[in-house]
Amino acid sequence: MQQDGFRFRLYKDHLFKIAVILFSFSSVLPLLFILFHIFKNGISVINWQFLTNLPKPVGDTGGGISNAIVGTGMLLSVSCVLAIPLGICAGIYLSEHKEGRLSYLVRLSVEILQGIPSIVIGIIAYVWIVMPLRTFSAVSGGIALAIMMLPVIVRSAEETLKLIPDSLKEASLSLGVPYYKTILKVVLPAGLSGVVSGIILSIARVAGETAPLLFTAFGNPFMNLNLLKPVNSLPLLVFNYAASPYPEWHSLAWGASLVLGVFVLLLNAFSKVMIRKWKVRF
Amino acid sequence: MESPVLKTENFCAYFGDNQILKNISLEITRNKLTAMMGPSGCGKTTLVRCINRMHELIPNARVSGRMLLQNEDIYALNPILARRKIGMVFQRPNPFPTMNIYDNVIAGYKLNGIKIAAAELDRIVEESLRKAALWNEVKDSLYKKGTFLSGGQQQRLCIARALAMKPEIMLLDEPTSALDPKSTAHIEELMIELKQAVTIILVTHNIAQAARTSDFTAFIYLGDLIEFGPTQKLFTVPEDKRTEEYLSGKFG
Numbered sequence: 001m002q003q004d005g006f007r008f009r010l011y012k013d014h015l016f017k018i019a020v021i022l023f024s025f026s027s028v029l030p031l032l033f034i035l036f037h038i039f040k041n042g043i044s045v046i047n048w049q050f051l052t053n054l055p056k057p058v059g060d061t062g063g064g065i066s067n068a069i070v071g072t073g074m075l076l077s078v079s080c081v082l083a084i085p086l087g088i089c090a091g092i093y094l095s096e097h098k099e100g101r102l103s104y105l106v107r108l109s110v111e112i113l114q115g116i117p118s119i120v121i122g123i124i125a126y127v128w129i130v131m132p133l134r135t136f137s138a139v140s141g142g143i144a145l146a147i148m149m150l151p152v153i154v155r156s157a158e159e160t161l162k163l164i165p166d167s168l169k170e171a172s173l174s175l176g177v178p179y180y181k182t183i184l185k186v187v188l189p190a191g192l193s194g195v196v197s198g199i200i201l202s203i204a205r206v207a208g209e210t211a212p213l214l215f216t217a218f219g220n221p222f223m224n225l226n227l228l229k230p231v232n233s234l235p236l237l238v239f240n241y242a243a244s245p246y247p248e249w250h251s252l253a254w255g256a257s258l259v260l261g262v263f264v265l266l267l268n269a270f271s272k273v274m275i276r277k278w279k280v281r282f
Numbered sequence: 283m284e285s286p287v288l289k290t291e292n293f294c295a296y297f298g299d300n301q302i303l304k305n306i307s308l309e310i311t312r313n314k315l316t317a318m319m320g321p322s323g324c325g326k327t328t329l330v331r332c333i334n335r336m337h338e339l340i341p342n343a344r345v346s347g348r349m350l351l352q353n354e355d356i357y358a359l360n361p362i363l364a365r366r367k368i369g370m371v372f373q374r375p376n377p378f379p380t381m382n383i384y385d386n387v388i389a390g391y392k393l394n395g396i397k398i399a400a401a402e403l404d405r406i407v408e409e410s411l412r413k414a415a416l417w418n419e420v421k422d423s424l425y426k427k428g429t430f431l432s433g434g435q436q437q438r439l440c441i442a443r444a445l446a447m448k449p450e451i452m453l454l455d456e457p458t459s460a461l462d463p464k465s466t467a468h469i470e471e472l473m474i475e476l477k478q479a480v481t482i483i484l485v486t487h488n489i490a491q492a493a494r495t496s497d498f499t500a501f502i503y504l505g506d507l508i509e510f511g512p513t514q515k516l517f518t519v520p521e522d523k524r525t526e527e528y529l530s531g532k533f534g
Binding site for chain 1: 362
């Protein structure tokens with residue numbers, strides 16, 4: 001009797017181990033399926049023309065997504081210019097002031113901002129920027145994306161800089177180095193890998209955002225380099241073309257999905273490599 | 283008699299409502315090694331951190347009384363300028379991890395944006411590393427990261443970094459507490475050599491270290507300066523009973 005109970009427990013033990021392995025493996029499956037699918041459907045349209053040409057009118061075969069690639073580049077540049085300095089400064093403040101009313105407030109708002117649906121951020125950018133300027137524009141889209149990047153950058157900067165030992169700051173201050181130079185030249189460089197990887201991950205996060213761009217960057221079938229005019233972006237192009245009734249456009253959408261997917265994958269991989277390479281040993 | 287390099291008068295320090303130092307008055311003689319000795323938590327580290335005003339990093343710290351560096355009130359100076367005249371070495375070696383050995387030594391100049399000719403910088407680096415008895419070990423690897431050195435070497439690198447600023451006084455806050463006995467012996471020898479060039483204040487809770495290295499010793503207990511005098515005298519014929527008890531290991 002006792003022997004049987006023991007065996008049953010061993011059996012449960014094994015069952016649990018197998019379940020853990022199976023379930024953890026199953027969390028890899030969605031990514032594999034998605035990658036498989038966009039590769040299968042997208043790889044056939046990818047060629048040099050696809051990356052460098054403009055979309056063709058309905059009925060013509062071929063055509064490319066160069067306007068969307070350039071547009072995504074413009075949107076991300078605008079959002080980086082806005083979000084990176086702001087985010088790093090807020091992160092420095094939070095890491096330097098662990099307590100206090102302002103840091104509590106900043107931390108709370110950053111957390112809430114992270115939870116705000118992206119479509120709402122798009123509408124806000126529409127009301128704030130598109131309406132007063134009376135035009136859809138790359139700038140408004142970039143601002144919407146910057147608002148989405150901000151929480152990621154702030155949190156990663158804060159977490160990284162908090163881990164920099166105080167002894168380093170003391171060493172610098174004791175040499176008579178002013179506080180701002182200590183932060184900018186000693187503390188920030190020591191935490192650079194973490195801060196930069198946070199920035200890269202935030203770019204990867206917003207690169208595929210569609211909702212905030214619907215009322216801001218709007219989309220544009222032509223090449224546009226003017227920041228104050230509507231631009232196309234990869235996710236917008238996928239959204240518009242995938243919903244169209246034309247098979248040629250569907251394959252363009254698959255191709256654009258692949259480009260976007262590979263871009264985000266590369267960003268993630270790059271941030272991983274960089275964290276290891278730039279890791280500062282104390 | 284020569285005027286003291288550093289002089290404190292009725293110096294008190296508080297963290298919030300806690301009084302850490304009570305009416306400390308002492309005079310530090312030039313080119314001598316003065317040891318601050320006492321059990322953990324007695325305030326000796328606070329005292330040296332008040333000398334270069336590092337205690338101001340703690341939000342509710344305040345001080346009263348006077349602290350004079352060559353007859354100049356440290357608390358009337360800008361802390362940045364005061365700290366350039368007062369070098370400090372910490373308990374744990376803390377070279378700048380993003381800089382190579384060369385840049386670590388001249389970090390005080392680089393970070394402060396002080397412009398000096400390259401040849402002069404080379405000279406300062408060599409001189410400081412020689413004074414810190416590290417030159418022979420690192421002269422071929424000046425452009426390697428300082429964090430690849432051993433703990434004792436890192437600590438000597440930190441000493442070189444402080445020396446490069448040509449300070450009036452060097453504060454050594456238990457510089458050997460994180461080191462092995464061999465590195466400790468090395469640093470102690472170094473301190474004795476260094477006092478030719480610079481006045482040294484050494485914080486230690488190692489009684490033997492104070493006896494081995496210092497010219498003057500201050501015994502601090504619970505924030506009070508119990509006794510201060512030539513090391514020889516303090517260790518052989520202490521005036522205060524508490525000093526005698528501490529030295530004989532009755533407490534601490």
